[in-house]
Every structure is written in structure tokens, then in C-alpha cells.
Amino acid sequence: MRQRERADKVLAWFRRERPVVKTELHYDTPFQLLVAVMLSAQCTDKRINMVTPALFERYPDACTMAHATAEEIRQYIASVTYPNSKSKHLVGMAQMLCDTYDGIVPDTPRELVKLPGVGRKTANVVLSAIYDQPRIAVDTHVYRVSRRIGLVPRTANTPLKVEEKLMRVIPEEYLADAHHWILLHGRYVCTARKPKCHDCGVSDYCKYHEQQTRKLAATPGDKRPQK
């Protein structure tokens, strides 16, 4: 199956089965989304949603947070991963946002990635969710699942290459949803260690599943994976 055809079939399945999809992070403002996404690096959304209500109540906007110390912020995010560096990044980000952008989250990747602690993935999440820009953020789930299914070739071996290939194969109007579809599929079905292929709605279009099935069929004592 060619890449475009595979992508069309996979996207059609998600559109049909998951018509409404959004981030699992809780937020009310662009600033809060930016903070939540920064905190979510190598941590679970569930954990982030446990700490952000108190954090956002105490620091509702960039200019309030800009006046905090990293130590003060750390007390609110002590249970997330890397609280020391994340609290420093949050204060630095809030200060730059307040000083340079009047507390408004900028709408270009060039400006966003200049904020302390903000990388390309975080910038793309914000630009897509807040500013409706046709971008796709590639996190660890999107990277793994896109390669497994075969939405991108195996030669796409960096997050940037995967992003560029996905931008070519996914129609613009589905990019934002595709990020969530693929990410949530990776979180709950196509998990890193043991993908639940028997319980996967897109297995008919998945390259990895195709290869595994072929491999097992070729081994003596055929043990084909259940669909």
C-alpha cells in the first residue's frame, strides 16, 4: 500500500471513529496551555492536570508568574518530572513573555522557540491549538506510531523529518486532529513496548502489523496475531 493511500485510510478511520478529539491537558488561556505543554514533557497529562489548578490560581498570567522565583514555582510542580529545570524555564518564559510581548503568547514559531524551555514541539502545539495554524507537533508517541503504521518512511528518523513527512501526507484541514489522533493512539493502543494490535482499528492499514503477520506466517507452527 502506498503511503498516501495508507494515510487516507488511517485518517478516514480516525475521522469516523474519533470525530471529536482534543488535548487531555486542562487550560483556559493560551498562556495556560503553553505552561501545561511545557510541564508535560516526559510526564503524564494526568499528573499535569493535578498540579495546574493551584499553579494557575496563584499565577493566572505571564506577568504574575514573571514576578515569582523558581523556588516558589517549584513548590507547585514538585510532583512533576524535572521540577527544578521546569520551574526555571517557566519563570524565564513568563518574564520574556511579559517584557517583550505584553504577556501575549506570540503566534510565530520563530518567536515561540526563543522563549526559555520552548522547543519546536511545544511551539507547534500552541500554534495549532491557539492560532489554528496548519502544523503538527511530533512528540514521542506521534514519532513512534507514524513510523510503525508507515505514514512516514523509516528513513524519517528524527522528529523534524517525521513532522515534514506528515505535513506532506496529511491534508491541512486534518493536521490538528491528526496530532491528537496519533498521540492518543500511541498512548492507549500502540504503546511503546507492547502495541495492542489485536485491539487496533487501523491494523488493516498498518505496515508493522503487516510485517509481523507475514513473519509469523512464515514460521513453523503458524501463530498469526489475532486481529
Ligand code: SF4
Ligand atoms: S496494528 Fe499494532 S503496531 Fe499498528 S498501529 Fe495498531 S497497535 Fe500500532
